[in-house]
Amino acid sequence: xxxxxxxxxxxxxxxxxxxxxxxxxxxxxxxxxxxxxxxxxxxxxxxxxxxxxxxxxxxxxxxxxxxxxxxxxxxxxxxxxxxxxxxxxxxxxxxxxxxxxxxxxxxxxxxxxxxxxxxxxxxxxxxxxxxxxxxxxxxxxxxxxxxxxxxxxxx
Numbered sequence: 001x002x003x004x005x006x007x008x009x010x011x012x013x014x015x016x017x018x019x020x021x022x023x024x025x026x027x028x029x030x031x032x033x034x035x036x037x038x039x040x041x042x043x044x045x046x047x048x049x050x051x052x053x054x055x056x057x058x059x060x061x062x063x064x065x066x067x068x069x070x071x072x073x074x075x076x077x078x079x080x081x082x083x084x085x086x087x088x089x090x091x092x093x094x095x096x097x098x099x100x101x102x103x104x105x106x107x108x109x110x111x112x113x114x115x116x117x118x119x120x121x122x123x124x125x126x127x128x129x130x131x132x133x134x135x136x137x138x139x140x141x142x143x144x145x146x147x148x149x150x151x152x153x154x155x
Contacts, residue, residue, distance in 0.1 A: 010097050010113075012081030015043035022072050030069040036076070036096055037061070040117060043078030044092040048121035051082055051090055052133045056121040059089065064117035068098075075099040076114070088130040089122045 016039060024035040041058055048056040070076060077097045084091040096114040125131040 010077070010079040010095050010111075012079040012093065012095065013047070014077060015046050015080045015094075016078040018076050020070060020072055020074065020076060025072055029071055031071065031074075031076075033066060036066075036070065036115065037064075037117075039076060039078055040094045040096060040115075041119060044080055044094045044119040045121065047080045047082065047092050048090055048119075051085070051092075051135060052121070052123040053135070054131065054133070055124045055126075056090075057124055058119060059122045060120040062118040062120075064115050066115050067113055070098045070114055071100070071102070073100075073102055075101060077111075083118060085133060085135055087132055089120055090133060091118050091120045093118050 018039060020031045020035060024031050026032060041061075045056060045058070075098065077099070078094055079097065080092045080094045082090060083093045093116060095116040097111050098114050099111045100109070122130050123133045
């Protein structure tokens, strides 16, 4: 993904919210990038499953870079939106935002974007092989199709 101008607010729906613990950090006290990537994959898989209405698995993650560090105690939120629905796969753009809650940080109590990535999931049948996704939409109608077919479901 190319570098984009940062948005002032998260794009997409809130999919996951958590707080990193000391075991999730390096010796410097910053949260491991792999931990953040794991949270992104969990969050994206929620929306992928809701959209495809099938079992899904991760097949690709497009480039990501970290904008700022996350520390223990920061509230980490993952937001996602469907960006593409193909025949057997779909792509979810996941943004990670953090809210520092410790007063010693320069940006205390102000949410900030940490990273984003486009994650592609493939729809799987009960036999574990890829299968067609029944929701069809072109790029202009993805949001409407997802809203109509998924958002009305209760989790």
